Amino acid sequence: MTKAAPRRKPARKVAARKAPEQDAYADFMARAYAMELEAVERYAQFAEQMETFNNREVADLFRKLSHVESLHAKRILEEMNWPSLPALPPAFAWESDEAPETAPFDDMHYLMKPFHALEIALECEKRAVRYFESISKARVPERVLAAAREMAEEEREHVRLIEAWMERVPKPAADWDRDPDPPAITE
């Protein structure tokens, strides 16, 4: 019986554990990415709702908003150069009711005007600003801090853009939700 060769000490793994700061940064960006994805999806759902109710003008606007958010999501992906999609935080892991940039369902109305849609988008962008500002005020690694500040500034820019957009669309008439044949009539 031959003597067994002495066991070699296993080589140290090159890709050992990432630095905590790097982990925190990747987590932060994954969360920002998830936030954008939720916004993309929600605006697309709103567009579908409006299409169902034949409110084409507002449907088109929500499609545009969804597309804009998808570009933001894409940019995060490109910046991070993740080999595959990151593990996203659980869908309900936010402190708020939903992700900060996700519009609530209950602001919708089948007769809503583009101005209303932009009001919804404006609130979302303002919430996103507050979210990133809150991170930039927290005790987080420097890299996360810098990214949060940058994103807060980007969201502030979106707020300005939407406010400018709102200037260009007509303000709804006082009776915008009047329907001569409302669904609430019991027949």
Added chain:
Amino acid sequence: MNAPDTVALVPKDFKSDYKPVWCPGCGDYSVLSSITKALAALQLRPENVAVVSGIGCSSRIPAYTNCYGFHGVHGRSLAAATGLKAARPDLTVLVASGDGDGYSIGGNHFLHACRRNVDLTYIVMDNHVYGMTKGQPSPTTEPAWPSKLSPEGTGLREFHPLVIALAAGANFIARAFSGDPNGTAALLTEAIRYPGFSFVEILSPCVTFRPEQRAWKEAVRPTPVEPTDDPARAARRLITDDGFNIGVLYRGTRTPFGATARRGNAAPESLDAAFRFQEAS
């Protein structure tokens, strides 16, 4: 199409290609979102989940999910779901209903489903009105709410679903609000995990026939007390409940009902053989 086994599922993976036709602003959109978030959080496979419903706006939900679905008859969703769970205990069975379907037409089934304590999750989207049939009062409608059919209100006291569920033996009782989709998703996740009959009432505004329910978001609040496993304590808490406390009320300790006569998952062929044997003898 089934998702590959190795990929972590996200809420979107539980949605079908059918577009919901609820009124814009309806709370049921949020409930659908919460259900898919809960299923993703639990990492269940769509093919291992069945969503059973009755009739009404809320009962459209099975079609909007990518799971197995059964859009049954009015008020009978629990009967169908009970049969399904007895036959296929390996499936996670969710039951979707509304206050009319679940508490009026299906009121009797509700009592006995609580009593049987089969491992189901019963999700009732409560908007205090029959929405699909254009705004008639339901069992949970306030007595003074005026409608075209009852201009002076019904004058009838409301049905209190949580009281009934507790008295009838439900093992897990909670209330959620559709305006808090993430909180609702977390509650549903717990309800699905919890053994036995889990009842989750979700306040889900009908903005078309009850536009005043948009104000529910200001009325709801987290329940100020911890969940209890003591039915008597839970009952005392419900005495002062105004219908807007959100959270888990009761986590019971009853053993879920399981079919004991012939355990196992008989394949259709063997069932067929059994029936033929009986016929022959």
